[in-house]
Amino acid sequence: MVSLLDIIGPVMVGPSSSHTAGACRLGLLARCLVGGTPEKVRIELHGSFARTGEGHGTDKAIAAGLMGFRPDDERIRTALEIVESEGLQYRFEKTTLGEELHPNSVRLTVERGAHSHVMVGSSLGAGRVFITEIDGYPVEVHGNCHTIVLLAEDVKGSIARIAAILAEDDCNIATLRLTRKERGGDAFMVIEVDEQPGENVRDDIKKLAWVRWTHRLDKVSA
């Protein structure tokens, strides 16, 4: 459903809703994978992000998002200087990630402490974003809902257990998607919820013996 405030908005640093605001949101989502500002990031720009990214401040916007700045934060303009002064190691590369991928796409390899994750995401226009891959697993995350992603051993009753944890926290499930590479192999779950799940939800899910890792991705757009 189109919202009035999607049309009159977002408030954002220019010049491009897809190359600047959307790019910043992709950085914000990748940041969630390591639970804070990553110390080291490899940023592989694809297609139009690689071609016109510099002129649109795509590099600055992604860096800003990784540091937790939102699309309307004027620090986007000086984000690369901030990266440097904070001693963060963000490396930009131009690459081709595959024919079928949306022209405004990026692969982000984020590291923080002992954690390291890889995310592929696209900016679809008008600031809308879409994550297509996390750690090699195909996912579909839009960033317009609070989302929980988790990698688990393929055990029976896993969905019921997770649903119960969410229900205890009063979180309503909007969508749930399960993918696995093979039968009995690891299963990847993407769960969109209506309310922001509390820290305890992630901790409770993490405690389950069969869950390898889980992440809470914030809602980054309306």
Place this chain on the structure above:
Amino acid sequence: MYSSLAAAIKDAEAQKKSLGVLALETESRDQARPVAEIRDALNRALAVMRRAVNDGMTGDLHSASGLVGGDAAKLRHGPPGPLSGTPFRDVLARALAVQEVNAAMGVIVAAPTAGGAGILPAVLTGLATARGIPDEQVITALATAGLIGAVVAERASLSGAEGGCQAETGAAAGMAAGAATEMLGGSPAQVGHAVALAQQATLGLICDPLGGLVELPCVFRNATGSAIALAAIEMALAGITFAIPADEVIDVMGEIGREMDVRYRETAGGGLAATPTGRRLARERMVQIKRSPG
């Protein structure tokens, strides 16, 4: 939100409301949020729009490539033309101002997108200033604009990459024309004619930014798009009607967008971007962007 302007006009007439008020009530219902909260958000958007207009008028902003900047100030302080001293010239200056702020990585409201973000603030704040219209009414007009934009999003597209510039600055012109017509006392039916009159004037407009950057012609299309909106407002308020309903004009815009060659959809593969000068400028400027410290 509505996906047909005709349906919205019919409801507004039946309930004896403006389209802006109808839009606020519909949004409130759709999103389960109180009207006051939506008005607050629109008020914040209006403040950002005003700030961008003011910042852009100073004339010392330049884009990363240096392709655009400083032209709003020329309209403000430069030699007179036939429109000097009229709100018309002021609106053009405001449109350039917002887009110059956008190109210089300043803060704007994407309404509906960043590329077309100059038109709605220019037309609404320009005319509100000229006529001394209070903010409450400007906020309601922003809701009218949102309703029109939502109809375009549902029936066609609001993205240059999908539907050409007719979907960005064209849609913005339609939104501004309808919103200002209502703000200046036009009826819901007159809003419909204003939207149709503005949108028909931009049918077929391609998206052809030099080097793929939201700069040239984008900045100027916001000024000319505002001029189209002003013409549509003047005609609609004078009682002129456009025989093809706005919904159908918007449908045609969507159809043209779908047929449009990919060269004309933000890829810089055709149009002004592919002219000999366009190519040369893009090449030179890309080098400059790489050299600039940031």
